[in-house]
Amino acid sequence: xTHTGLVLNTLEIITSKEDVSIFMTIYKDDTLKKYQxxxxxxxxxxxxxxxxxxQLKETSDVLPNEFSRITISKNNHxxxxxxxxxxxxxxxxxxxxxxxxxxxxSSVWEVVYKSESKRSFSGLxxxxxxxxxxxxxxxxxxxxxxxxxxxRYTTKxxxxxxxxxxxxxxxxxxxxxxNIRGKLIxxxxxxxxxxxxxxxxxRFNEEWKRLNKEDNLFREMxxxxxxxxxxxxxxxxxPDNLSILGLNLHNIPNSNFASINISKPKYFFYQDRLNTGLxxxxxxxxxxxxxxxxxxxxxIKILIISPNIYEGSVELFKSKxxxxxxxxxxxxxxxxxxxxxxxxxxxxxxIDNFSYEEQDLAIIVVSANDxxxxxxxxxxxxxxxxxxxxxIPTQEVTIEIIRSEDEKIDKAIAxxxxxxxxxxAWAVDKIDKGKLEIVIGIxxxxxxxxxxxxxxxxxxxxxxxxxxxxxxxxSMDNYANDLKTYLIKSIRELILSKQIETGESIRLIFHLxxxxxxEHELKAIQQTLEEFSAYDIQFSIVHLSYNHNLRLFQxxxxxxxxxxxxxxxxxxxxxxxxxxxTKVPILVRLDRRSTYKDLFDTCKQxxxxxxxxxxxxxPSNVPVTIKYPSLMxxxxxxxxxxxxxxxxxxxKIKNKLWFI
Numbered sequence: 285x286t287h288t289g290l291v292l293n294t295l296e297i298i299t300s301k302e303d304v305s306i307f308m309t310i311y312k313d314d315t316l317k318k319y320q321x322x323x324x325x326x327x328x329x330x331x332x333x334x335x336x337x338x339q340l341k342e343t344s345d346v347l348p349n350e351f352s353r354i355t356i357s358k359n360n361h362x363x364x365x366x367x368x369x370x371x372x373x374x375x376x377x378x379x380x381x382x383x384x385x386x387x388x389x390s391s392v393w394e395v396v397y398k399s400e401s402k403r404s405f406s407g408l409x410x411x412x413x414x415x416x417x418x419x420x421x422x423x424x425x426x427x428x429x430x431x432x433x434x435x436r437y438t439t440k441x442x443x444x445x446x447x448x449x450x451x452x453x454x455x456x457x458x459x460x461x462x463n464i465r466g467k468l469i470x471x472x473x474x475x476x477x478x479x480x481x482x483x484x485x486x487r488f489n490e491e492w493k494r495l496n497k498e499d500n501l502f503r504e505m506x507x508x509x510x511x512x513x514x515x516x517x518x519x520x521x522x523p524d525n526l527s528i529l530g531l532n533l534h535n536i537p538n539s540n541f542a543s544i545n546i547s548k549p550k551y552f553f554y555q556d557r558l559n560t561g562l563x564x565x566x567x568x569x570x571x572x573x574x575x576x577x578x579x580x581x582x583x584i585k586i587l588i589i590s591p592n593i594y595e596g597s598v599e600l601f602k603s604k605x606x607x608x609x610x611x612x613x614x615x616x617x618x619x620x621x622x623x624x625x626x627x628x629x630x631x632x633x634x635i636d637n638f639s640y641e642e643q644d645l646a647i648i649v650v651s652a653n654d655x656x657x658x659x660x661x662x663x664x665x666x667x668x669x670x671x672x673x674x675x676i677p678t679q680e681v682t683i684e685i686i687r688s689e690d691e692k693i694d695k696a697i698a699x700x701x702x703x704x705x706x707x708x709a710w711a712v713d714k715i716d717k718g719k720l721e722i723v724i725g726i727x728x729x730x731x732x733x734x735x736x737x738x739x740x741x742x743x744x745x746x747x748x749x750x751x752x753x754x755x756x757x758x759s760m761d762n763y764a765n766d767l768k769t770y771l772i773k774s775i776r777e778l779i780l781s782k783q784i785e786t787g788e789s790i791r792l793i794f795h796l797x798x799x800x801x802x803e804h805e806l807k808a809i810q811q812t813l814e815e816f817s818a819y820d821i822q823f824s825i826v827h828l829s830y831n832h833n834l835r836l837f838q839x840x841x842x843x844x845x846x847x848x849x850x851x852x853x854x855x856x857x858x859x860x861x862x863x864x865x866t867k868v869p870i871l872v873r874l875d876r877r878s879t880y881k882d883l884f885d886t887c888k889q890x891x892x893x894x895x896x897x898x899x900x901x902x903p904s905n906v907p908v909t910i911k912y913p914s915l916m917x918x919x920x921x922x923x924x925x926x927x928x929x930x931x932x933x934x935x936k937i938k939n940k941l942w943f944i
Contacts, residue, residue: 294419
């Protein structure tokens, strides 16, 4: 095979000059909207305390006197210069009758191809689209700022038929939702049900897979880039005689960027035995789990709750899971207690009079349909809440999964059980930088127009990273204060456990699902630093983003990008790819206010935390610092809707991954 290198889906925009004359005024309340409504041939961009403006096309309109001429440069006004080029692209596409939309809560634009390009099925179509975004990059190799245009080919689903027409095809439309324009929303789940109901699944999936194969995504991306080079470069309007001389695509390495591969971490098992190439389940079995001593002489008690219509299947499942736990995790004594109840009873009735306080874990067998019921009626949530109120973690499993007889799933369930009773299958090695560290992961979910925050921390312990407390939730209203309280508690625990003397160094690293704000993260960090002013505390704020337009291709999409591929695209930004299991790399951004700014080291740490996940024996594509808090926030929010759920119990189930 001829190797053609690594490609980042970006064009470097080469301009005729790097300074441009535009207009500026001081920002005042309510003025931005007024200007936008009154001068539609201009674009208005607020940045900090100023409003910048420039023409989108030739016009005789003159801005009010409060605007004055100002020369901005690519170096000193990078984001403004970037926005000028972005809006020139948007305006050019609008002038060419493109269906163009700004994606919600994003800097990415979507352009839908004309209808003749769609792939039509009965009642449904696949529309080819492309997404684009502009990025201010910086190259250390060439010591220059770069405006990059990322372009990504993708697809979207659209119901072409009306609700009545879909219904006449035998499709139950009662659960469908509509957008603000009254059109049916073709979500992934809805499309799947429609295709099953109309017998089009195979043909549709084959076409969708063909369109979304990596080599086709690469080919279509190159076609779009070629169209930009042939048309946009010569026909776009830019202010002050600014023009675009070229849109250049170069393989990596090039004069601006290079790639480095970050190796996966070492795995440590019982008595710090090192895995030397075994698969992780075999290594756990042969080397014994990291926390082997914690269960050496313990008898584990597991309760199984199931309706009688599943009794035979559950017996087989119990035998398989017991065997896996014995073989892989070396727990020698497991006592199972069965509650098999009549199908006419409810799950809660079945366990109401049972004394289950001594149980280590409960396995709840439900159906897939049970999980789809409203939370207040779902046996999945009702039994989980009841057990957690007694500080007993649960492992819910559907009868459909039990009957699938998939050994990989059985292994994952056994690992989940081991983790939920407080076991640690393995640890990963620490990046030894000579300072004590605590890594705080903060993530969230948005549900019912509320954002619920979850916190998790990772302690450095004896040269390895171990999972710490994962039990704190917060609302956005209390976020800054709750984070401060959590940080103070965690640092105090670290100081006591490590016997840290006054004046010694501590490093705090924050993995965030969003960019840091003055009102929340920075406020909490500053107040925490004041509390521990007697110590030398460094901090780093890391934003891990999956909501961006950057992609990587190897060998024109014919080869998978290697896991751990790292490309630094600016002083504080890098693209980190997680290998062939995902198409979306992580965009890692360090906050400029951080006092620790080693970007490569930070990305290495992110890779390591992807290998600390105990949901399956395969490494995750999302670090536990982000994944675990979001899982915890989601489940805890859902349990709040269960009558009599005591959320205070959540804070008492520490060092057990009850939420995975």
